Amino acid sequence: MALLEKVDKNIEARAWQGEIPIQSRYTCGLAGEKFFREIMENGRFAGTHCAECEYTYVPPTIYCERCFAKLDEWVEVGPEGTVQSFTVLLVAPDGTPLEEPDILALIQLDGADSVLVHRLGKVGLDELAIGMRVKAVFKPKKEREGSILDIVHFVPVNA
Amino acid sequence: MGLRKVAVVGAGMTKFVRRAQETGKELAYEAAKMALDSCELTLDDVDGVALGTAPDAFDGVHMKGEYLSDGAGAWRKPFMRSYVGGGTGVFAPIQGWYHVASGLFDVCLVVCEEKMSSCQPHPQGAFLTIFDHTTERPLGPNLLWIFALEMNRYMQTYGLQKKDIALVSVKNKRNAADHPCALLGDPNITVEDVLKSEVLAWPVQRLDVSPVTDGAVALVLAAENVAKRITDKPVWIKGVGWSLDTAYWTNRDLYYPKYVEYAARMAYEMAGIREPRKEIHIVEPYDPFDYKELHHLEGLLLADKGEAPRLTAEGVTARTGNMPVCPSGGLLGVGNPIAAAGLMKVAEIFWQLRGEAGKRQVPGKPITGLAQAWGDLMQVGTVIILGIGG
Numbered sequence: 205m206a207l208l209e210k211v212d213k214n215i216e217a218r219a220w221q222g223e224i225p226i227q228s229r230y231t232c233g234l235a236g237e238k239f240f241r242e243i244m245e246n247g248r249f250a251g252t253h254c255a256e257c258e259y260t261y262v263p264p265t266i267y268c269e270r271c272f273a274k275l276d277e278w279v280e281v282g283p284e285g286t287v288q289s290f291t292v293l294l295v296a297p298d299g300t301p302l303e304e305p306d307i308l309a310l311i312q313l314d315g316a317d318s319v320l321v322h323r324l325g326k327v328g329l330d331e332l333a334i335g336m337r338v339k340a341v342f343k344p345k346k347e348r349e350g351s352i353l354d355i356v357h358f359v360p361v362n363a
Numbered sequence: 364m365g366l367r368k369v370a371v372v373g374a375g376m377t378k379f380v381r382r383a384q385e386t387g388k389e390l391a392y393e394a395a396k397m398a399l400d401s402c403e404l405t406l407d408d409v410d411g412v413a414l415g416t417a418p419d420a421f422d423g424v425h426m427k428g429e430y431l432s433d434g435a436g437a438w439r440k441p442f443m444r445s446y447v448g449g450g451t452g453v454f455a456p457i458q459g460w461y462h463v464a465s466g467l468f469d470v471c472l473v474v475c476e477e478k479m480s481s482c483q484p485h486p487q488g489a490f491l492t493i494f495d496h497t498t499e500r501p502l503g504p505n506l507l508w509i510f511a512l513e514m515n516r517y518m519q520t521y522g523l524q525k526k527d528i529a530l531v532s533v534k535n536k537r538n539a540a541d542h543p544c545a546l547l548g549d550p551n552i553t554v555e556d557v558l559k560s561e562v563l564a565w566p567v568q569r570l571d572v573s574p575v576t577d578g579a580v581a582l583v584l585a586a587e588n589v590a591k592r593i594t595d596k597p598v599w600i601k602g603v604g605w606s607l608d609t610a611y612w613t614n615r616d617l618y619y620p621k622y623v624e625y626a627a628r629m630a631y632e633m634a635g636i637r638e639p640r641k642e643i644h645i646v647e648p649y650d651p652f653d654y655k656e657l658h659h660l661e662g663l664l665l666a667d668k669g670e671a672p673r674l675t676a677e678g679v680t681a682r683t684g685n686m687p688v689c690p691s692g693g694l695l696g697v698g699n700p701i702a703a704a705g706l707m708k709v710a711e712i713f714w715q716l717r718g719e720a721g722k723r724q725v726p727g728k729p730i731t732g733l734a735q736a737w738g739d740l741m742q743v744g745t746v747i748i749l750g751i752g753g
């Protein structure tokens with residue numbers, strides 16, 4: 205096996221940098237259109253409900269993956285919810301330390317069966333706990349642009 | 364089911380390294396050639412080729428399957444590429460199995476390759492784009508934090524400490540010290556070393572994680588009548604299973620891998636295994652993170668829920684224990700070239716059952732072993748059971 209194990213610089217293995225020149229144009233879909241419009245205009249979470257499976261999807265879907273029914277029953281959920289897990293991110297993807305730890309959490313909004321991933325804010329690291337109650341904080345209405353980042357983060361309910 | 368018996372008759376693998384000078388094709392060739400040589404076959408004996416390789420972005424070549432095809436021995440042959448993320452390395456031999464079991468081919472070459480070092484500045488860049496573009500990608504997700512969320516959930520559910528889990532990393536990196544192809548074997552590593560390593564995304568620390576790696580592995584599969592002509596030590600594929608949970612990774616309760624249980628039940632049923640804890644002698648569960656080995660042992664029904672850490676602490680899963688787990692050294696020790704890492708686990712079971720694992724050989728002449736991988740958006744389980752005799 206002629207494998208070089210000790211090549212630390214690409215150039216030593218006569219490698220070069222290249223890229224695949226594509227960009228993507230994404231849409232948020234039919235369900236996403238309603239979900240983000242509700243956030244932008246009303247600061248509320250809209251989900252879809254499958255009566256057959258008794259399951260509420262947030263973010264919403266236009267079909268139920270469990271029974272394959274088309275879903276058109278919309279329900280309001282949240283804005284409070286419960287933390288199902290969290291992580292405190294201390295390094296960036298390139299390995300450099302972050303100045304401020306980034307806290308990500310899985311949040312089950314009240315009334316939803318599915319779970320949303322988002323940031324936590326205004327919370328001490330020693331307060332973090334699975335099961336803690338949190339609520340969504342939205343950007344000011346005129347700054348919202350139909351993005352998941354229209355939610356600034358979730359904060360403890362008692363904050 | 365009217366299926367033919369299928370045996371693994373040969374295996375080969377390259378060293379697992381951080382940055383290979385070889386191209387992906389060359390890596391695939393090294394492993395495939397070694398596998399054919401190991402059972403004295405040539406390309407003329409091969410009826411079809413099943414290739415497993417993970418995202419195109421790793422090698423930086425779209426249509427990566429076709430790019431790798433000549434190195435994988437597919438010139439002018441039926442050639443199929445499968446891809447189920449990290450589960451690919453155990454799915455590719457399942458694909459090879461059904462081509463032979465169905466009667467379509469007598470001999471199928473299975474090749475898995477990954478060259479992650481091509482992906483700059485870091486393969487995490489490719490992982491960013493596996494998430495939903497509307498609801499998740501704006502948050503800048505990476506794999507570390509989704510694993511951290513799952514690990515935290517697992518620890519919380521059973522009241523586990525980091526030190527309970529670090530034992531897995533220590534065991535596997537020590538086992539890998541005896542693997543001639545390993546990237547990260549370390550005979551002297553301790554739990555303290557793991558607990559003192561850099562915190563990346565709590566509770567995940569540097570030594571809880573397997574490294575980015577380049578490498579390739581290949582197996583030769585043959586139908587019963589052909590296998591018996593090729594070798595007097597065929598290793599039979601006794602059962603296969605795979606299952607996919609919801610693609611909304613947030614919507615599963617992350618403490619238990621139900622999809623692994625479904626895949627395992629499918630494989631056990633096919634293999635006629637009723638009591639897996641008695642009938643499976645060695646296990647190679649997927650261990651890209653140390654907690655995943657524990658998680659997967661539970662999903663495979665080889666440990667009660669929440670009990671895999673205790674089995675580890677008691678030495679049951681050591682190479683000399685009652686149920687050796689990752690005697691190869693696993694992904695944590697041998698390395699993690701995604702698809703190739705999964706197939707390495709199947710190759711390890713092959714070598715162990717034939718008594719050809721050298722310094723890694725487990726005692727007690729095992730006759731049945733299981734390899735498992737996991738991937739996609741953390742929700743695919745792939746399982747294969749190999750056995751000798753019968």
Ligand SMILES: [Zn+2]
Pocket residue numbers: 254255256257258268269270271272273
């Ligand atoms: Zn339904």
